[in-house]
Amino acid sequence: MTDIYLRLRGVGMTFEGQIGGQDGLQSWLTRCFTKGPAVPQSYRVEALNDINLEINRGERVGLIGLNGAGKSTLLKVLAGIYPPTAGHVEKRGHVCPMFEFATGFEMNQSGWDNIRIRGLLLGMAPAEIEAKLHEIAEFTELGEFLSYPVRTYSSGMFIRLAFAVSTSINPEILLLDEVMAAGDIRFAEKAKRRMFEFMEQGKILVFCSHNAELLGTFCERTIWLDHGKLVADGPTAEITARYRCMAAP
Amino acid sequence: MQAMNRFLADSWQALRVWRVWLFLGVQDVKARFRRSAIGPLWILLNMSLFVAGAGLLYGVMINQPMKILLPYLVTGFTLWAMVVSSLTESGWAFVNAEGYIKQFCYPKQIYLLRTLVSSTIIMLITLPAIIPIQLYFGSFSIVGWLLAVPGLLLLLLAALGHITVCAYLGVRFRDLPHAANGLLQVAFFVTPVMFPAKLLQDRHLALIYQINPLYYILEVARHPILHGELAAPEIYAFAAVYILLVWAFAGLVASSLDSRIVLLL
Numbered sequence: 001m002t003d004i005y006l007r008l009r010g011v012g013m014t015f016e017g018q019i020g021g022q023d024g025l026q027s028w029l030t031r032c033f034t035k036g037p038a039v040p041q042s043y044r045v046e047a048l049n050d051i052n053l054e055i056n057r058g059e060r061v062g063l064i065g066l067n068g069a070g071k072s073t074l075l076k077v078l079a080g081i082y083p084p085t086a087g088h089v090e091k092r093g094h095v096c097p098m099f100e101f102a103t104g105f106e107m108n109q110s111g112w113d114n115i116r117i118r119g120l121l122l123g124m125a126p127a128e129i130e131a132k133l134h135e136i137a138e139f140t141e142l143g144e145f146l147s148y149p150v151r152t153y154s155s156g157m158f159i160r161l162a163f164a165v166s167t168s169i170n171p172e173i174l175l176l177d178e179v180m181a182a183g184d185i186r187f188a189e190k191a192k193r194r195m196f197e198f199m200e201q202g203k204i205l206v207f208c209s210h211n212a213e214l215l216g217t218f219c220e221r222t223i224w225l226d227h228g229k230l231v232a233d234g235p236t237a238e239i240t241a242r243y244r245c246m247a248a249p
Numbered sequence: 250m251q252a253m254n255r256f257l258a259d260s261w262q263a264l265r266v267w268r269v270w271l272f273l274g275v276q277d278v279k280a281r282f283r284r285s286a287i288g289p290l291w292i293l294l295n296m297s298l299f300v301a302g303a304g305l306l307y308g309v310m311i312n313q314p315m316k317i318l319l320p321y322l323v324t325g326f327t328l329w330a331m332v333v334s335s336l337t338e339s340g341w342a343f344v345n346a347e348g349y350i351k352q353f354c355y356p357k358q359i360y361l362l363r364t365l366v367s368s369t370i371i372m373l374i375t376l377p378a379i380i381p382i383q384l385y386f387g388s389f390s391i392v393g394w395l396l397a398v399p400g401l402l403l404l405l406l407a408a409l410g411h412i413t414v415c416a417y418l419g420v421r422f423r424d425l426p427h428a429a430n431g432l433l434q435v436a437f438f439v440t441p442v443m444f445p446a447k448l449l450q451d452r453h454l455a456l457i458y459q460i461n462p463l464y465y466i467l468e469v470a471r472h473p474i475l476h477g478e479l480a481a482p483e484i485y486a487f488a489a490v491y492i493l494l495v496w497a498f499a500g501l502v503a504s505s506l507d508s509r510i511v512l513l514l
Binding site for chain 1: 276279349353355507508
């Protein structure tokens with residue numbers, strides 16, 4: 001069996017760009033024709049700064065921090081979606097990201113086809129998808145709506161569909177970003193149970209949440225981020241207690 | 250150099266998950282014709298209307314026999330449509346896949362291949378429309394179609410290069426697909442698609458198509474289909490040189506923008 005791990009060495013992530021989104025032909029042309037200094041309205045955010053981290057097989061790690069602390073950015077770097085601007089990431093194992101349930105649909109295609117597409121993009125083999133199709137469909141409780149193009153869906157229905165597909169795979173490295181709340185009361189209850197089962201399966205779990213209780217249930221280890229820096233890394237109970245002291249008014 | 254290596258490694262990874270991009274590409278074509286009564290037949294119908302109209306008018310205007318002109322128009326126009334889609338629609342390849350790129354970790358290159366798949370399917374649906382016309386005029390040659398295969402492959406390679414360049418630049422410069430559209434309209438008039446290259450040659454304007462790379466990548470597939478023989482060796486050579494240049498440029502553009510695409514979306 002191959003080893004599964006995540007290793008970050010000196011990872012930094014800096015976002016740069018122009019305020020107002022005019023980072024294209026327009027500003028480029030302006031710069032060509034006006035011989036002034038570069039447009040001053042640019043931003044530079046250090047979302048992550050010198051993160052060193054090692055997560056090994058069997059570890060369940062929680063991420064806490066205030067909004068904008070860099071939790072989601074860290075997850076996206078771990079997933080390989082954001083290429084880090086400094087340092088490097090080493091990973092072994094199939095990463096399953098679960099960040100958003102509201103985007104990434106083909107609006108004009110049916111629910112069935114969207115299940116297939118999402119399954120493929122999450123790394124399932126076509127035969128595996130066909131085998132699980134029925135079970136996934138049942139979990140969504142969408143019934144005949146699955147034959148409708150998804151542009152007719154409500155936001156809750158999108159979440160059901162995406163959730164059902166995402167949790168039907170066998171994850172090695174599971175990255176979760178505050179995705180506990182899914183759908184209406186009835187579905188949320190069911191989703192929670194499935195999510196817990198799902199989280200048990202992951203060989204590595206990195207889980208970002210503001211809910212200290214959930215972190216306590218799932219993670220032995222918790223990492224506290226603040227302003228893109230790693231503030232503390234240790235047993236969940238200890239870290240969440242310190243975090244609460246700091247964050248509480 | 251490191252960026253280039255990463256781009257090549259990612260591209261290789263993308264090629265290996267062919268099931269994903271093939272499926273996405275096929276779905277794109279299906280979705281385009283979903284809920285339309287005659288579906289992909291629209292492609293053929295539009296083509297016939299175009300050929301009937303343009304063929305008759307141009308036949309008289311440039312004094313060409315229908316037997317030659319009609320198959321020429323259909324072939325040229327079908328292949329041209331492929332070139333156009335590889336240079337225009339491809340500008341949105343990443344933009345349209347934003348929802349995927351931001352949450353799944355497959356290499357981005359699968360969205361380039363997806364675009365290639367859907368435009369290739371459209372081309373393959375249209376190409377057989379030439380056969381009945383050729384049969385009617387008695388100019389059908391199965392050998393010619395077989396000999397067109399290398400040319401069609403060259404066309405696909407060129408298209409993939411175009412798609413890569415336009416998709417990457419299209420994220421950075423959102424005006425690009427619109428600009429490409431306009432430029433291609435001009436290119437359409439100077440490229441021998443609606444009129445035979447010979448017409449320019451006779452008027453000592455051969456240079457107009459001789460310096461036009463798009464002419465060569467059309468001709469490598471068109472000539473065998475129409476004449477039942479391989480195109481002249483220099484045509485293949487020019488097409489190959491053009492493809493190499495496009496790919497080199499695509500490699501440069503892609504490796505310098507690859508890591509920033511997700512941030513620019």
